[in-house]
Amino acid sequence: MPLRHLNPHDQHLxxxxxxxxxxxxxxxxxxxxxxxxxxxxxxxxAAEHQGARLTYGELDRYADALAARLIREGVHPGDHVGLFVRRSIPMLVGLLGILKAGAAYVPQDIGLAPPAQLTHVIRTARxxxxxxxxxxxxxxxxxxxxLLLPLDDLLIPLDEPLPHAPAPRPRVTGDDGCYVLFTSGTTGRPNGVKVTHRNVANLLLTEPGGLxxxxxxxxxxxxxxxxDMAAWEILGCLTHGGTLVIRGKxxxxxxxTADVIIATPTVLSGLDPAACPRVRTVAVAGEPCPRPLADRWARQAAFHNCCGPTETTIVNTMSRHDPHAPLLTIGRPTPNNTVYVLDPDRRPLPVGETGEMWAGGDCVSAGYLGNDALNAERYAPDPFLGGGRRMFRTRDLGRWTPDGRLEHLGRTDDQVKVRGFRxxxxSVSSVLEAAGCTRAVTLKRDARSLVSFVCPADIDPDAARRAVADALPYYCVPEQVLPLADLPGTDRGKVDKQALLRMIEERLAVAR
Incomplete structure (x- = not known):
């Protein structure tokens, strides 16, 4: 029995x-x-983009026509079709047409992805x-x-009659692929993760994931x-009959003009709640959310702080945040999903102890394409659900609060050794945010020192360092606190940590 080392009360919890x-x-x-x-x-x-509009009837008929073309070209259920586009109305037609053909879409931002990455994606996803x-x-x-198919050649102008192609009906099941998402590849080559219809529907078609x-x-x-959070925006909207407001620059x-915003904290921090009077629901994920940002938006809208890697289908925990709550947590598992806080031997830890979060249930994706070694390292049989189910090692650290909410305590790879101490x-960034910084990111610069980057630009660096010294051991105090007007972002809307490290090295080089 996998719980026998816990006392009966902890087994129950x-x-x-x-x-x-x-x-x-x-x-x-x-x-x-x-x-x-x-x-x-x-x-x-169904969608608006730079003055153009597309109705649900038009979207459905365009997608049917595209699906019929893909099927004629030999696309079958189980296949993967590249969707190399920028934000646009053709992007939606391509996405839905691929799904209607029974295939999984493989998205890449054609304006940003370098040729070597596109070549890797085409080869890996076939x-x-x-x-x-x-x-x-x-x-x-x-x-x-x-075969390369330009979507705009397949879409006749909107002021002409649409074709009445019969809707294709390939035999698709919930276990077939919905999309193949390539992780950012910050630690190596991007890995393709296959996510099924059942995975995605489980989040988007239940609450609170339906938002x-x-x-x-x-x-x-x-x-x-x-x-992958773009799938939450796009399919979360279209499966509920909403209007997708596709941004330009x-x-x-x-x-x-939006009622619902789904974003990373980095993207959300660039928006002013006062300038978004319609917004009633906000969801953030992808990176830790600063408490001041959560509080600011939660005073205006239903604010959901969420967590989950691509491999567990966008997010697998959500929390409706109350600005008066003592903690900002990532909440509880979403419907039909599980979360386990385990020790290094994969044994459950009692409530209140810090361990690595493993995810189980219907969120667990089909795995990495063409990487058996990584699949064996990250996916494992789920001894708690049994029945052939699998669980996924998130590499996120967490612990349960006494009332059953998850505190996110960073990544296992964000635990560093400084002067021999872990x-x-x-935790350093959290202290800085509690001390008046709206955003804070702390990085290891070398074996003996940390550096923190904070917003806004008028933060007093010495006062910020004193706040950390008052709250944490001496080896946690950053050697430098660098105030900035904004933190640089990646093309996926997260803080660009490599750019921050380059910035500090360039400043040190100038100082020398």
């Missing part, structure tokens, strides 16, 4: 806290949900067919024998298509 509610999912196939809205309200606006737009077709490094989105709600589409312009970098 392990089961009570670690298991999300059991909830039925209405339909594991996401394109079915979109089609139902198209049938019920064909003239409702995308024999790639969709793009004519403007970017020259950027696709297409191997011999592969209460209703027909007519406006959902901002701010993030890169290559980031101005993020704030899209957010101003330091959790996020």
């Amino acid at each position: 392990f089961r009570q806290f670690g298991r999300g509610p059991t909830v039925p999912v209405p339909d594991p196939l996401l394109h079915h949900a979109v089609a139902r809205h198209a049938a019920a309200s064909p003239h409702a606006v 995308t024999r067919v790639v969709l793009t737009v004519a403007e970017h077709a020259h950027r696709v490094p297409l191997p011999a024998g592969h 209460g989105i209703r027909p007519g709600d406006r959902v901002a589409q701010l993030l890169s298509i290559a980031f 101005d993020i704030a312009a899209a957010a101003r 330091v959790e970098l996020d």
Whole structure:
């Protein structure tokens, strides 16, 4: 019995806290949900982008026509089709058409991804067919024998009659792929993660993952298509009948008219709640959220602090934050999912003890493409659910609060040794944020020193260092606190830690 080392009370809490509610999912196939809205309200606006609009009826018929073309080109359920695009209306048609053909879409931001990365994606995901737009077709490094389809050549102008192609009906199941998402590759080559329809539907078609989105709600589409949270924006909106507000270069312009915002803390920190009067729901994930940012937005909207890597399908824990709460947590497991806090031997820890979070249940993705060694390292049989289920090693540190909420305590790879002592970098940043910084990131500069980057630019560095010294051991005090107006971001909307390290080295070089 995997719990026998725990006393009966801790065994009870392990089961009570670690298991999300059991909830039925209405339909594991996401394109079915979109089609139902198209049938019920064909003239409702599905998307807006730079003055152009697309109704649900138009989206559904365009996607049917594209799916029929893909099937004629030999695309079958189980295949992967590249979707190499920028934010646009053709992006939506491509995404939905691929799903209707029974395949999984493989998204890349064609404006940002370097050729070597696109080549790696095509080879790893075996995308024999790639969709793009004519403007970017020259950027696709297409191997011999592969087919490139420009989406704008397939879409007739919106003022002409749409084709009435019969809707394709390939045999697709919830266990078939919905998308293949390539992780950012900050520690090496990007790894392709296969995520199924059942995985995604389990988050988007239950609450709180559905975010209460209703027909007519406006959902901002701010993030890169290559980031899995963009699937939450896009499919979360379209499966509930909302209007997707696809941003141009101005993020704030899209957010101003939105009811729902899904973002990373880095992206959200660039928005002013006072300038977004319609926003009633916000969800953040992808990186730790500063408490001041959460409090600021939670005073105006339902604010959900969430956590979960790509491999556990966007997020697998969520917490509705109360600005008066003593802690900002990542909450509880989402429906039909589990979270376990385990020691290095994969044994459950009692409530209150820090360990590594493992995720189980319907969120656990199908695994990495073509990387058996990594699959064996990160995925394991789930001894707590049994029945052939698997769990995933998130590499996030956490602990249960006495009332059954999860505190996120950083990444296992964010635990560093400084002067021989183990330091959790996020704990240093948390102290700085509690001491008046709106954002803080702490990094290890060398074996003997830490450096913290904080916002806003008028923070007193000496006072910030004293705040850390008052709260944490001496070896946790950053050697330098560098105030900045803004923290640099990656193309996925997260803090660019490598850019911060380069910044401090450049400043030191100038000082020398």
